[in-house]
Amino acid sequence: MGRTGAVTPVANLDPVQLSGTTVKRASLHNADIIEGLDLHIGDMVFVEKGGEIIPKITAVDKDARILIGDKVRFIKNCPECGAALVRFEGEAAHYCPNENACPPQIKGKMEHFVSRKAMNIDGLGGETINLLYQNDLLHNIADIYTLKVPDLIRLERLGTKSAYNIKEGAEKSKEVPxxxxxxxxxxxxxxxxxxxxxxxxxxxxxxxxxxxxxxxxxxxxxxxxxxxxxxxxxxxxxxxxxxxxxxxxxxxxxxSEEKLQSHGTALSGFSIVISGTFSSHSRDEYKTMIERNGGKNVGSVSAKTSFILAGENMGPEKLKKAEKLGVKLVDEKTFLSMINAEMQEESPEGLLF
Ligand SMILES: [Zn+2]
Missing domain, CATH: 1.10.150.20 (5' to 3' exonuclease, C-terminal subdomain)
Structure with missing residues (x-):
């Protein structure tokens, strides 16, 4: 089970050699896959090792069934906390809904909270979170900010330096936008x-x-x-x-005030490719403008590209692809007027930066 409470079923196999490693487990992904395979306990299965870490079962060798075992049924309750599992509309996975009281979910949430792209709290890795959770010092993410150094030092496996690192990391994270x-x-x-x-x-x-x-x-x-x-x-x-x-x-x-003022919506929902050289602004400045106006800067041209912000000497490959897919080219002057019109409505200063 992951931090979101999604339950991923895994098959335990008799060990088999597969391109250099011994395979003992294979992912079954979700209830639909199990149903589609018509999987029974003890079945002989075909296993494939793709790009994923855990190999997957692609089919059942039904001819090899001598004594047929029980049909594999998806569990109804969370294996960790016992709550009845739920399925959201349009989602293949089953979830444990007991978000705030299911141990792997609590710990998973904390790990996500401190991760680099989130609050980026140095010193609080998975193992430390587990240790603090087991010692009753962390119950949810809010506890991270009220941890006390003496309590941390008292833990055998945590040194003074680590304790201060955690406090410092938590302190620094208060600046995270x-x-x-x-x-x-x-x-x-x-x-x-x-x-x-x-x-x-x-x-x-x-x-x-x-x-x-x-x-x-x-x-x-x-x-x-x-x-x-x-x-x-x-x-x-x-x-x-x-x-x-x-x-x-x-x-x-x-x-922040700065973001409140600088964020427009003129390009909201647009996927934009930048190509060529420009005279009014640098490529990086254009990238920033796209983001600040709600657009997304993407690297390559596809059917999903809204338009190409095209400068001089645009890459021939991109040009060819744009023509083929019918993606519009927009020059820098037109682009600037697109976002300026919106900016003036949004903020009286009409400032881009
Ligand atoms: Zn649970």
Whole structure:
């Protein structure tokens, strides 16, 4: 089980040699795959080793069935905490819904919270989290900010230096911007990009907490599944309590002034490729402008590309591909007017940087 509570079934096999390693386990992915394979206990199976770490079962050798075992049925309860598993619409996986009391989920959430792209807290790795959890010092992410050095030092496996590192890392993480805090919370289905969208759409945690389902789906790229998950997260009393403790600890719970002013939506939902050389701004400046106006800068031309910001001497391969796919080319002057028009509406200063 992962931090999101998704349950991944794994088959235990009689060990077999497969391109240089002994394979003992194979991923079964989800209930549909098990059903599709018509898998029974004791079956002879075909196993394939692809790019994944755990090999997968591709088929059952039904001719090899002599005595047929019980049909493999997906478990109904969480193997860790016993809660009845649930399935979300459109999702292949089964989940344990007991987010705040299922040990691997609690620990997984903390690991996600401290990870580099989230709060980036040095000194708090998976093992340390496990140690602190087992010693009753960490129950949820808010506890990270109220850890006391003497309590940490008392733990046998943790030195004085590590204890101070944890405190220092937690202190430093209070500067992490709001959009990353939203990501760090580990709300189901809210990845890095969605967290950014939510942060810029609602601007502070209070507004996000109070956002209704309708308000959420009105935001670009936020579908029903995400909206439901966000509403569910903020209607859980335990989460609300934890958030108020995080606020008290001094985390960034709103967009910085600078970001509030610089963020436009002129390019929201656009996937843009930059190619060629430019005279008014550098490529990096254009990249920043795309991001600040809600667009996404991508490296290669595909059917999903909205347009190409094309300078002089555009790459011939990109040009060919754009023509083939019918992707529009936009020169820098047109591009600047596209975002300027929006910026003037958004902020009276009309400042890009
Ligand atoms: Zn559970």
């Amino acid at each position: 709001f959009e990353r805090v939203v990501f760090a919370l580990g709300i189901r289905f809210v990845g890095e990009t969605i967290a950014k969208k939510l942060a810029f759409a609602f601007k502070n945690i209070e507004a996000l907490e109070q956002a209704t389902f309708e308000e959420l789906i009105a935001v670009d790229e936020i579908g029903e599944r995400i909206a439901q998950s966000v509403v569910a997260y903020f209607s859980d009393a335990q989460n609300v309590n934890m958030l108020s403790r995080l606020k008290e600890s001094g985390l960034q719970m709103s967009l």
